[in-house]
Structure formats: C-alpha cells, structure tokens
Amino acid sequence: MPGVLSSFNISHERQKSLALIAAILVILRSHIPASWPKSINPYGGRLTDAQLEQARQEVYREEADGSTTLFVPFRGRVSKVRIEPTKADTLSRGAKLFPVVRATQTSKKASVDGMFMRQLWAVLRLAFPHWRSKEVFIVLLHSSFLMLRTLLSVAVARLDGPPMAKGFIRGLGWWFALAIPSTYTNSMIHHLQSKLSLRLRTRLTRYTHDLYLQSAPNLRYYRVGLEGGLEGVDQYITADIAAFCDSLAALYGNVMKPALDMVIFTAQISRSLGPLGSIFLWANYLVSSSLLRSVTPAFARMAAVESRLEGEYRGGVARAGREAEEIAFYDGGRTERDILWRAYSRLMSHVNSIVKYLWSAMGYCLISIPVMLRPRRNIGVQAQAPFAEGFIKPDNAIASRTEDYISNRRLLLSIADAGGRLMYAYKDLLELAGLTTRVYTLLSTLHALPAIKDFVESDHVELDGVGVSIPERKVRGANMFESEDSSSRNYGLGGSLVEPLKIVISRGDHLMITGPNGVGKTAIARVLSGLWESDDGVLRRPVRGVSGLFVVPQKAYMVVGTLRDQITYPHSYSQFMASGRSDEDLMQILEVVHLAYLPDREGGWTTQKEWRDVLSGGEKQRMGMARLFYHCPKFAVLDECTSAVSTDVEGLMYQHAKDLGITLITISHRPSLTKYHTSVLTLRGDATGGWNVTRVGTEEQSVGVEREIASLEAQLNEVATWEARLKDVAAELGVSVKLPNTS
Numbered sequence: 001m002p003g004v005l006s007s008f009n010i011s012h013e014r015q016k017s018l019a020l021i022a023a024i025l026v027i028l029r030s031h032i033p034a035s036w037p038k039s040i041n042p043y044g045g046r047l048t049d050a051q052l053e054q055a056r057q058e059v060y061r062e063e064a065d066g067s068t069t070l071f072v073p074f075r076g077r078v079s080k081v082r083i084e085p086t087k088a089d090t091l092s093r094g095a096k097l098f099p100v101v102r103a104t105q106t107s108k109k110a111s112v113d114g115m116f117m118r119q120l121w122a123v124l125r126l127a128f129p130h131w132r133s134k135e136v137f138i139v140l141l142h143s144s145f146l147m148l149r150t151l152l153s154v155a156v157a158r159l160d161g162p163p164m165a166k167g168f169i170r171g172l173g174w175w176f177a178l179a180i181p182s183t184y185t186n187s188m189i190h191h192l193q194s195k196l197s198l199r200l201r202t203r204l205t206r207y208t209h210d211l212y213l214q215s216a217p218n219l220r221y222y223r224v225g226l227e228g229g230l231e232g233v234d235q236y237i238t239a240d241i242a243a244f245c246d247s248l249a250a251l252y253g254n255v256m257k258p259a260l261d262m263v264i265f266t267a268q269i270s271r272s273l274g275p276l277g278s279i280f281l282w283a284n285y286l287v288s289s290s291l292l293r294s295v296t297p298a299f300a301r302m303a304a305v306e307s308r309l310e311g312e313y314r315g316g317v318a319r320a321g322r323e324a325e326e327i328a329f330y331d332g333g334r335t336e337r338d339i340l341w342r343a344y345s346r347l348m349s350h351v352n353s354i355v356k357y358l359w360s361a362m363g364y365c366l367i368s369i370p371v372m373l374r375p376r377r378n379i380g381v382q383a384q385a386p387f388a389e390g391f392i393k394p395d396n397a398i399a400s401r402t403e404d405y406i407s408n409r410r411l412l413l414s415i416a417d418a419g420g421r422l423m424y425a426y427k428d429l430l431e432l433a434g435l436t437t438r439v440y441t442l443l444s445t446l447h448a449l450p451a452i453k454d455f456v457e458s459d460h461v462e463l464d465g466v467g468v469s470i471p472e473r474k475v476r477g478a479n480m481f482e483s484e485d486s487s488s489r490n491y492g493l494g495g496s497l498v499e500p501l502k503i504v505i506s507r508g509d510h511l512m513i514t515g516p517n518g519v520g521k522t523a524i525a526r527v528l529s530g531l532w533e534s535d536d537g538v539l540r541r542p543v544r545g546v547s548g549l550f551v552v553p554q555k556a557y558m559v560v561g562t563l564r565d566q567i568t569y570p571h572s573y574s575q576f577m578a579s580g581r582s583d584e585d586l587m588q589i590l591e592v593v594h595l596a597y598l599p600d601r602e603g604g605w606t607t608q609k610e611w612r613d614v615l616s617g618g619e620k621q622r623m624g625m626a627r628l629f630y631h632c633p634k635f636a637v638l639d640e641c642t643s644a645v646s647t648d649v650e651g652l653m654y655q656h657a658k659d660l661g662i663t664l665i666t667i668s669h670r671p672s673l674t675k676y677h678t679s680v681l682t683l684r685g686d687a688t689g690g691w692n693v694t695r696v697g698t699e700e701q702s703v704g705v706e707r708e709i710a711s712l713e714a715q716l717n718e719v720a721t722w723e724a725r726l727k728d729v730a731a732e733l734g735v736s737v738k739l740p741n742t743s
C-alpha cells in the first residue's frame with residue numbers, strides 16, 4: 001500500500017493519516033447496525049427503565065391505517081419499525097401471477113424450460129415489485145462490480161505480458177495498485193450478494209406471511225393442509241424461501257461473472273486468434289454446453305425432493321420435542337428414534353444419490369476442460385516456435401509476440417475457467433429450478449384456496465338446513481413433488497358427518513351438544529366458527545371477532561408472551577390498554593377461575609415463560625375460561641374445554657359465564673352440565689348423521705334421561721347372569737376366577 005501511495009506522490013505523514021482514517025472507517029463500519037432505526041424513541045432521548053419495560057411489553061401497535069409499528073428496544077432507546085401490510089390489490093395481482101400448475105401440464109422432471117421461466121418470472125415479480133425498488137438498485141450495483149472485476153482481470157492479464165526487466169518496478173507498482181480495487185471489488189460482490197439475498201427473502205417472506213396468516217374467511221394457515229394438500233408448510237416458508245433467495249443471488253453472480261468473462265476475454269483474444277479461431281472457440285462452447293445439458297441428471301427435482309425430505313425430518317424432530325412429556329410417559333424414545341431414523345435415512349439416501357450424480361457431473365466437466373483448452377495448446381504450439389527462435393536472438397518483434405503469448409495464455413486460462421464455472425452454474429440453475437417450483441407451489445396453493453362461504457350476520461345463531469361434512473380437498477395437482485405416502489393419506493376427502501341441522505339459538509338460550517365420540521360434535525363447532533364451510537343451507541350468526549362468537553377449544557392454546565397475554569389473547573397489549581381495563585380487572589377474572597395465585601407464583605404479569613409446559617392441564621383449561629370472561633362475547637362455543645377441571649369449579653365457571661350474559665353452546669359428555677342449558681342437541685351416532693333436540697326440563701328430555709337410566713339398569717341386571725356363566729366356564733376348565741365386588 002505505501003508503494004502504491006508513494007507512486008501518487010503522497011507524503012509519508014499523509015500516508016499515515018490516510019491509513020489511520022481508513023482503519024477508523026473499517027472499525028466504525030462494523031459497528032453500524034444492519035438497518036438503521038427509522039425513528040428513535042417516541043418519548044425523545046434515552047428511556048427510563050419503566051418506559052423501556054413498557055416498550056418491551058408492547059412489542060407492536062396496530063395503527064388506524066392498518067399498518068403495524070414494531071417497538072425494538074435498542075441500547076436504552078426504542079426504535080420504531082413500521083410495517084405496511086401487503087395491499088389487497090397486490091394480493092389479487094399475485095393470484096393472477098400464480099395459477100395452479102397441474103402435474104399433467106408439466107413433466108415430473110422440473111428443468112430449465114418454459115415452465116421454469118414462467119414460475120421464476122412470477123416469483124421475481126414479487127421480489128422486484130418495480131424498477132425503482134432497492135432490490136433493482138442492488139442488482140445494478142452488483143452488476144457494476146462484477147463488470148469491474150472482469151475489467152480488473154483483463155488489466156491483470158495485460159500486466160502479465162511484459163517479460164523484460166524494463167519497467168519492472170513500475171509494473172509491480174501497478175500490480176499493487178490493482179490489488180486494492182480488486183480486493184474491494186471482491187468484498188463488495190460478496191456483500192451485495194448477501195444483501196440481495198436478504199432483501200429478496202424479506203420481500204417474499206412478508207408476502208407469504210400476509211397471505212398465509214390471513215384472517216377469516218381465508219384462514220389459509222388452517223386450511224392449507226386439509227384443503228390445499230400441502231404438507232410441511234413450515235419447511236416451505238422458513239427453509240425453501242431462504243434457499244431460493246440464496247440460490248438466486250448466488251446464481252446471478254455465478255452466471256453473470258463467467259458470462260461476462262467469456263464475452264470480454266473472447267473479444268480480447270479474438271484479436272490474436274483471427275475470425276476462424278474465434279468461430280472454433282465459440283463452437284467449442286456450444287458443443288460442450290449441449291453435451292453437459294444432455295447428460296445432466298434431474299437436479300431440479302432432486303433439490304425439491306431434498307427440501308421435502310428435509311422438512312419431514314425437521315418436522316419429526318420438532319414433534320418429538322413438542323410432545324416430549326407424552327412420549328416420556330410412554331417411554332416411547334425407541335419408537336420415536338426409529339421413526340426419526342427412518343426419515344433421516346430417506347433424506348440421506350437421497351442426498352447420497354445427489355452426491356453420486358455430482359461426482360459424475362464433475363467428471364463430464366473434467367472431460368470438457370481439455371476440449372476447452374485445446375485452442376490454448378494450438379496457440380502454444382504456434383507461439384512456441386517463434387519464441388524459441390526469438391529467445392536465441394531476441395528482437396522487438398519476438399518480445400512483443402512473447403508478450404502476446406503470455407497475455408493470451410492467461411486470457412485463455414481465464415476463458416477455460418469461466419467456461420468451467422458456467423457449466424457448474426448450470427447445475428446451480430437446475431437446483432434453482434427445483435427451489436423455484438417449491439416456492440411457486442406454496443404461493444399457488446395458498447392463492448388457490450377460495451375464501452370460505454360467508455355467513456349471514458344476525459344477533460342470534462341459526463343453522464337453517466346446514467349439513468356438516470369434512471371439507472374436500474380444494475387444490476389438486478399444485479404440488480408436483482407430493483410425497484408418495486401423502487397421496488394415499490386420508491385427508492380432504494369429504495364425507496358427511498351430520499344430517500342438515502335446523503336449530504335456532506337465541507340470546508339466553510343455552511344449547512348443549514352431546515353424543516358418542518367421533519360423531520361430529522367438534523365439526524359443528526368448526527362450521528359455527530367458520531373454519532369449515534357448510535355444504536348447504538344458511539348459517540346465521542353474530543359478527544366476526546371475539547365479541548361475536550368465541551370458541552374455547554378442548555386443547556387449551558398458550559401463546560408466546562407474558563402471563564397477561566395468556567388472558568388477553570388474541571388481543572395485543574396495546575388493544576388491552578385501549579380497552580381501558582387494568583391488571584386488577586384481570587386479577588378478578590383469575591379469582592373466578594381459581595387461578596389468583598398465578599401472578600405471585602410466576603413473578604408478576606410481565607413474566608414470559610413457555611406457558612404450555614409451566615401450567616397443568618386443568619390450569620390451562622381454566623386459563624381458557626379466563627380468556628372467555630375477559631372477551632365476554634355474545635355467544636361462546638365451549639368444546640369440552642373444562643374436561644380436566646373439577647366439577648365444582650366447572651359449575652361455578654358455567655354459572656359465571658351465564659351471569660355475564662354469554663349464551664353458551666357447550667359440547668360435553670358430562671350430564672352434570674345439562675342444568676346450565678335450556679336445550680340438548682343429541683347426535684345419535686347411528687352412522688346416518690341423525691340428531692334430535694330436546695328442551696331441558698321437558699318431559700321429552702326427562703324421558704330421554706329415564707330411558708338412559710333404564711338401559712343402564714337393564715345392563716346391570718345382566719351382570720348376575722354373566723357372573724354365573726363365568727363361574728360355570730371356570731369350573732369346566734378347572735381354573736379359578738376372581739369376580740369383582742359388585743355389591
């Protein structure tokens with residue numbers, strides 16, 4: 001560096017100061033955050049501990065214009081990050097960009113063809129929304145640096161030329177002078193490539209989240225498996241989008257750089273080779289590339305299958321972690337290990353087959369390299385003779401030819417290297433094709449799910465001829481790489497569960513739904529809450545949202561967050577604050593559900609824990625009821641949500657719900673709950689989907705109960721007969737049996 005600087009006539013003192021400034025800039029650069037906070041501290045200046053705590057709890061705030069402001073505590077301050085939701089017209093434009101590609105429309109071997117181009121184009125339209133976007137700017141900057149690198153390589157190749165001692169020191173100075181921009185250019189290329197990949201990932205991820213997590217009537221996150229037939233969506237959203245962006249950003253450099261090299265170096269060398277030599281060189285490229293294309297295995301399909309198997313394996317590990325306690329109770333470690341091992345072996349055998357193919361593909365590249373290098377030898381032979389002669393009797397012409405020879409040799413080596421890298425890039429392109437198909441499959445499946453048929457808004461709940469069936473699969477053929485196992489899986493096949501229902505539940509009328517297991521009780525709750533579409537008939541119910549109809553499921557869900565969040569879910573902290581309620585109100589609710597000890601025990605309302613593991617089954621269910629009391633909806637569907645709660649506390653909670661004016665639709669097997677309801681819907685479980693409704697306290701209902709008592713008594717009367725028969729059989733066989741004490 002000093003040598004270079006001295007060639008610019010910079011004094012020694014100046015050189016030292018420049019070096020110092022450069023060092024300071026490098027250190028400062030490493031301390032600058034990746035994205036500079038948009039706005040610092042809404043309160044101005046540094047925050048107090050209490051304000052910081054408040055910001056930490058608030059996490060985000062939904063603004064009136066539909067955007068969300070995230071609060072990120074940052075070195076004693078809070079940076080606000082505003083997130084605009086994807087606009088509705090962007091989503092509807094996206095739906096047109098991603099039509100479902102039926103498996104019959106495309107070969108199972110995804111490759112670099114028109115279909116790939118169309119799919120890539122659709123994804124690129126999302127990733128680069130307009131020409132003035134930052135992503136386009138990064139690509140342009142990246143291209144400039146790639147071009148600069150090629151130009152620097154040409155300059156370096158030219159420096160190779162002069163073999164004489166004449167100007168040797170000057171040449172060396174140039175070498176160093178070129179080393180600085182070359183190093184900077186290389187670092188910038190890497191930096192811009194990573195930056196591009198991250199920005200593309202952020203764009204695609206944000207779009208996918210907005211599409212995937214859309215509220216009712218879309219609910220794609222709930223329906224993508226059953227109705228969309230897509231498994232392992234987490235793998236698609238987390239790993240595949242990231243891999244696609246990495247691959248795309250790297251491929252651009254991997255193709256762009258060698259392609260530029262090829263063009264610029266070939267143009268340079270064409271001057272020495274003449275037209276015939278140039279044609280030969282280009283013919284060489286064409287033959288080599290078509291040879292490679294014809295023998296390259298289906299890397300695209302392999303990459304897509306690898307992603308799927310990776311997802312299955314990841315899903316297996318996640319499941320073992322999530323269900324660890326249940327597995328441990330059963331001591332099922334061995335079985336789980338075998339299941340995981342099976343998934344891992346399938347992944348490994350697939351990856352090994354890719355490695356095997358890669359080896360053979362490499363072989364083809366190696367075969368092609370001598371072909372690529374042949375022109376070099378030709379030139380070498382032509383150049384050697386005059387060089388040898390010129391060496392004995394050097395003159396200026398020979399020196400110039402030798403200079404040309406060395407430059408050309410370097411250029412040819414670079415061309416061969418660029419050609420090799422281009423061929424390797426073809427494999428990367430095929431892998432990108434596989435990943436593109438995965439991303440396209442995800443987005444097209446999500447877009448293809450039609451919104452669930454809407455209900456008619458009303459102040460009561462009415463099922464007017466509404467049949468209940470398991471939803472059919474709505475999207476077919478979108479997943480080209482659907483696993484063989486999953487195609488035989490019994491999901492989304494449809495099937496009627498309950499005959500069309502005709503029930504009106506006015507406010508204050510409490511309905512209990514009962515019947516044997518698996519008869520379709522929860523299915524009715526799914527239809528009522530809009531998760532499953534009703535086949536026919538008209539559903540009337542109150543508005544969407546927690547204040548209209550609220551469902552408390554059997555399996556209590558605990559959200560990631562504070563103890564307070566467990567009660568207010570799905571409301572955010574800012575919504576809780578806006579509701580005007582306080583922690584004292586929440587405490588009163590916890591007293592009703594007999595959980596008043598929790599804030600003290602767990603260290604206050606702001607404690608964050610893995611609540612799913614911390615709370616017992618009964619505590620979680622009581623927390624579900626606390627949530628109900630917090631939101632206080634008009635109607636509540638309680639789906640066996642107190643099955644783990646003791647009957648005395650259960651009764652108190654039901655009474656409290658009624659006192660709050662909540663109309664109950666309860667799914668339960670417990671006859672003790674009947675008294676809190678005005679009518680009972682019984683699903684008969686007779687395989688025809690039959691049902692009947694009785695009013696509680698009416699003769700019909702008591703006849704129903706009496707009939708059940710009579711049937712149980714009849715069964716008890718038979719016990720003596722069965723005991724006698726058992727004794728006879730035991731006597732005949734000469735064995736002794738122990739009879740239960742039935743007195």
Ligand SMILES: Nc1ncnc2c1ncn2[C@@H]1O[C@H](COP(=O)(O)OP(=O)(O)OP(=O)(O)O)[C@@H](O)[C@H]1O
Pocket residue numbers: 226470490491492497516517518519520521522523524
């Ligand atoms: N996603 C699904 N895919 C396929 N079948 C389903 C799906 N969900 C439910 N079913 C089937 O629909 C039937 C009714 O299920 P549902 O959960 O409504 O039963 P239930 O009456 O609530 O039973 P339980 O009393 O045991 O809770 C069951 O046979 C179940 O296997």
